[in-house]
Amino acid sequence: MYKYDQYDHAMVRARVEEFRDQTRRRIEGKLNDDQFKPLRLKNGLYLQLHAYMLRVAIPYGTLNSSQMRTLAHIARKYDRGYGHFTTRQNIQYNWIKLEEAPDILAELAEVEMHAIQTSGESIRNISADQYAGAAADEIVDPRPWAEMIRQMTTFMPEFSYLPRKFKIAVIATAADRAALRWHDFAVRIVKSPNENGAGEIGFEVYAGGGMGRTPFIAYKIRDFLPTSQILSYLQAVLRVWNRNARRDNIHKQRMKILVHELGEEEFRRQVEEEFQHFLTLGDDFPQAEYDRIAAYFAPPPFETGLNEDIDRSDPDFALWLDRQVAAHKAPGYAIVNISLKPTGQIPGDISADQMDLVADLAERYSFDELRATHAQNLVLPHVKKQDLCQVWTALNEAGLGEANLDLVTDIIACPGLDYCSLANARSIPLAQKLSERFADPARQEDVGELKIKISGCINACGHHHAGNIGILGVDRKGSESYQLLLGGSGDEDTTQAKIAGPGFDESGIVDAVERAVDRYVQIREPGERFIDTYRRVGMDGFKEAIYG
Amino acid sequence: MKILTGNNLRNGRVVWWDGQGWSVHVEDAADVGDQADAILAREDAACRVNGGYAIEAEPDPSGHGVRPSHIKDRVRAYGPTVRPDLTLRPADPDAGTWVI
Amino acid sequence: MAEPLRFRDDAVPDEPAVSLDAFLDQSNAASVRLEAGDDVRRLGPVLDRIRLIEVDFPKFRDGRGFSSARILREMGYTGEIKATGDVLVDLVFFMRRCGFDSFAPNVPFNDDDVQAALTRYPYVYQDAADPAVPIWRLRHPEFQNG
Numbered sequence: 001m002y003k004y005d006q007y008d009h010a011m012v013r014a015r016v017e018e019f020r021d022q023t024r025r026r027i028e029g030k031l032n033d034d035q036f037k038p039l040r041l042k043n044g045l046y047l048q049l050h051a052y053m054l055r056v057a058i059p060y061g062t063l064n065s066s067q068m069r070t071l072a073h074i075a076r077k078y079d080r081g082y083g084h085f086t087t088r089q090n091i092q093y094n095w096i097k098l099e100e101a102p103d104i105l106a107e108l109a110e111v112e113m114h115a116i117q118t119s120g121e122s123i124r125n126i127s128a129d130q131y132a133g134a135a136a137d138e139i140v141d142p143r144p145w146a147e148m149i150r151q152m153t154t155f156m157p158e159f160s161y162l163p164r165k166f167k168i169a170v171i172a173t174a175a176d177r178a179a180l181r182w183h184d185f186a187v188r189i190v191k192s193p194n195e196n197g198a199g200e201i202g203f204e205v206y207a208g209g210g211m212g213r214t215p216f217i218a219y220k221i222r223d224f225l226p227t228s229q230i231l232s233y234l235q236a237v238l239r240v241w242n243r244n245a246r247r248d249n250i251h252k253q254r255m256k257i258l259v260h261e262l263g264e265e266e267f268r269r270q271v272e273e274e275f276q277h278f279l280t281l282g283d284d285f286p287q288a289e290y291d292r293i294a295a296y297f298a299p300p301p302f303e304t305g306l307n308e309d310i311d312r313s314d315p316d317f318a319l320w321l322d323r324q325v326a327a328h329k330a331p332g333y334a335i336v337n338i339s340l341k342p343t344g345q346i347p348g349d350i351s352a353d354q355m356d357l358v359a360d361l362a363e364r365y366s367f368d369e370l371r372a373t374h375a376q377n378l379v380l381p382h383v384k385k386q387d388l389c390q391v392w393t394a395l396n397e398a399g400l401g402e403a404n405l406d407l408v409t410d411i412i413a414c415p416g417l418d419y420c421s422l423a424n425a426r427s428i429p430l431a432q433k434l435s436e437r438f439a440d441p442a443r444q445e446d447v448g449e450l451k452i453k454i455s456g457c458i459n460a461c462g463h464h465h466a467g468n469i470g471i472l473g474v475d476r477k478g479s480e481s482y483q484l485l486l487g488g489s490g491d492e493d494t495t496q497a498k499i500a501g502p503g504f505d506e507s508g509i510v511d512a513v514e515r516a517v518d519r520y521v522q523i524r525e526p527g528e529r530f531i532d533t534y535r536r537v538g539m540d541g542f543k544e545a546i547y548g
Numbered sequence: 549m550k551i552l553t554g555n556n557l558r559n560g561r562v563v564w565w566d567g568q569g570w571s572v573h574v575e576d577a578a579d580v581g582d583q584a585d586a587i588l589a590r591e592d593a594a595c596r597v598n599g600g601y602a603i604e605a606e607p608d609p610s611g612h613g614v615r616p617s618h619i620k621d622r623v624r625a626y627g628p629t630v631r632p633d634l635t636l637r638p639a640d641p642d643a644g645t646w647v648i
Numbered sequence: 649m650a651e652p653l654r655f656r657d658d659a660v661p662d663e664p665a666v667s668l669d670a671f672l673d674q675s676n677a678a679s680v681r682l683e684a685g686d687d688v689r690r691l692g693p694v695l696d697r698i699r700l701i702e703v704d705f706p707k708f709r710d711g712r713g714f715s716s717a718r719i720l721r722e723m724g725y726t727g728e729i730k731a732t733g734d735v736l737v738d739l740v741f742f743m744r745r746c747g748f749d750s751f752a753p754n755v756p757f758n759d760d761d762v763q764a765a766l767t768r769y770p771y772v773y774q775d776a777a778d779p780a781v782p783i784w785r786l787r788h789p790e791f792q793n794g
Contacts, residue, residue, distance in 0.1 A: 005787070007771050007783040007786065007787070008783075010770050010771060011769065011770075011771060011773070011783075014768050014769050014770060017768070018738075018764075018768050021764060022738065025761075026557070027557065027558060027595065028595075029593075029594070029595045032592075033592070033598055033599060035708075035736065038708070038709065038736075039736075039738055047555055047560065047598065047599055049562070049620070049623060049624050050560075050561075050562060050624065050627060050628070051555070051559070051560035051561060051562075052555075052560040080634055094628075095560075095634075096560065097558060097559040097560055098557065098558055098559070098560060099558045099559065121709070121711075151773050151774075151783070151784075152773065152774055154773050155742070155769070155772070155773060156773075156774060157714065157718075157741075157742035157743075157745035157746050157772075157776045158714045158715055158718045158746055158776065159711065159714070160711055160714055160739055160742045160743075161708065161709050161710065161711025161714065161739075162711060163711075231774070239715055242711060242712060242714075242715050243712055243715050243716075247684070247685075247707075247709075247710045247712070277722075281722065281775070282775075283774060283775045285784050286784070286788060286791055288788045288790075288791075289784045289787065289788060292787065292788075346630055346631075417619065417620060417623055418623060418628035418629055418630050418631075419628055421620070423620070426623075426629060426630075428628075428630045429629065429630055432630070478617070478618060478619070479619070480619065
C-alpha cells in the first residue's frame, strides 16, 4: 500500500498544527461556533448527541496492522473502547473530547492517517473495491488512481467551499462492489479497443449520483477518458458545479440536483467546455507520478505450489468457508470477509481488542493488509488457503466468526438516534431485532442474498435507497416510525428502492420485513435472489403480503 | 416547562442548565421560563456551553427531575439505548424505558 | 480603521467599484465589483481596462468567489483581485492560491492569524493560480519547468 514521503508527512503534520491552533482559538473564545464549525468539519469532527464524534479516513478502505493497532489504541485512550466502521469505508469514534482532538490527529499522523475532509462540504474519502489487488475480475488495481485522486483533491484551493459534500469512487471491474452510481463522481477503469486490439486503459466516467432526501443514480457522462486527463476532467466537473449550484438551500446543493436541473446533456456540454479549457493549463499529473504511486501497489510476493486442499470436516468452519471466503486471483490464496454483524449485535461496531486481533491476523496471514467495506465489514485480502482454519478459529474466538456475508443478517445500519443528532429514529435496535428474527443459519441460507439497509433519517447514511429492503426512520408526531422500501441495489444493476406503503412502528416493521421475505420464498423461481423476484413481480407482487 | 441543554465545549458532554451552571444530570434541569435566549447568549459567549438550545420538558413521573419531551433529548440525557453500559445509568434497569 | 491586507506594491486604485452590469456599460470605470453569482468570464473582452476587481463573499460558506478569482488569472488578468465580505482568515492561504491579492473582510483580520495562515502549509498538492510548485513536480524535477 501507499507510503507517505516527506511531502505527505509534512502536509498532514501541518494540518494537525493548524487544527491545534484553531481548537485553541475556539476554546479561548476567539472563534465562535459558527466560525469554528466548518473548520472542525474539514477535520472530521462533528458535535453529536453525546459528545464530539471523529471520523477518521481510511483511504479507499485500505489499512495495515500498524494503523489498525493505532485505531485500537485511540479507542482505548481517547474513546470508550470501540469504533464504528462506516458506509464509506471510514471509522468513527463517538466519545471524543474537543480538547484532545488535536492530540488524536497527531497520533494518527504518526501512522500516516488523518481525518482530512471526512466531513463538511468537502471532497470526501475516495471509495474503492474492497477486493482490489486480490480479485481475479479486475483489469488493474484501481487503488493507485484512488491514491492519486486523493492527493489531487486534498486542499484544492478553488474548491475550499463547495456547495455540498462530494463523494468519489474508483473501481476496475465490471462487477460493482463499491456502489459506483450512488456517488457524485465515479470512474470505472476499462480498456478501450483500438486498432491493434491492445487496449488503452482509461476511465468510464459517471456523474450526478447521491443518496439523501432526493436520491439520484449517476449517469454515464463520458464513455472513455484517458487516465492522464483525470485531474483536468475532475476540475471541470467541480468548477461547473461550484459556480452553478444553488447556495440558498442546503437540501438543493448536491451536484445531483444541478445535473437534474440542467439536464444530463447540458451538464455534459458545460463540463466538456470547461475540460477543454483545463487541458490547456497543464495541471494533470504525469505518468511518472502514477508509476511512482503504482509501485506501492505491486502484488505481494505470493508463494506458489501451495496446498489447495481444505479440511471441511468441521461443519461450522465449512459454513464459514462457503459464506465468507471469496476466490483470489493467485492460486492457493483466498479473500477472507470478516463479519462485523454478529447476530443481535451492533452492525459495524468493533472493540479495541477485536481491532488488535484483526491487526495480528493481517500481519501474520495477509501480507499485513486489511480492508474496510462500504457494508461495514472488514476483509483480509490475501490469505493462504492452508491458513484459513487458523484464521477462522481466531476470528471465531473473538466473536468475529459470523458466516453471513450478504445474507439477511448482514445488515447495514447508520448509528441512528442512539448516536446521531440528525436522526429521527433509532436504527441499531431495529437491526438487532431483525438479526435475531432471522438468526437461524438454515433459514438465512435458504433466503440467500438479501441486503437490508437502515437509515435513521432522510440523510440516508444507511444507504436505504440502495437496499433490496430499505428502511427509513421518520418522526411521526414525536414518536419513531419506519418506512419500508423494496427493490434498491448498489451493484452494477443500480436501482433505487421504492416505498411499499404506510409506515410501521418498530415491532411492526420487523413483522413486515418478515412477511416480505416469506413472500419472496413463496413465489421465487429457481435461482432468483430476493431482488430478482422483486424485479420480476414488482411492488404489486409484495404489497398484499405485507399489508394484507 | 422550558429547559436548556447543550454540550460542554471542551469535552463535548451533554449538559443541562440547572439555574446557576451546567450539570451533566438531567434531573438538575431548571425551568428557565422566558429567559432562554438571554441565558444561552451569555453562556455561549463565555464558552460555558456549546450549541445550547431550549427544549420542552415535563416534570418527571417519578416525582423528581424532569423528562424532556422529545426522545432525542432523552437519549442525550442518559446515553445510547443500545449500550446501557456506556450510559449515565448503567445499573438502572428502567433507564431504557424512561428514554423510550 | 484597519488597513486592508494587500500583497501588491502598486498604487491602491481609488475609484469606487461599480457593478458588473454598470461596468460593461461604462467606458471609463476601472474598478468592478463582482457578486458571488456573477459570471466572471463576461469581463474577458475588457480585462485590460480594469485595475481592481472586488469579489464578494456574502457568506464564508459560499465558495464561488474562489472560482471567479482563479478564472480571472487564467484569462490573463494581472490587476488587483480583492476579497470582500464574510472572509475567514483561515482561508487566506487558499485565496492567495486562487489569485486574490488583497482582502477587505467584514471583520478585520488579526495580524498573527494572517501570518499563521500564510505560513502553515510548506507545500501544495496541485497547481492553482499562484506560482507555488506542486508536490508532484518536486517529486519529478524533470517537470519543474513544465
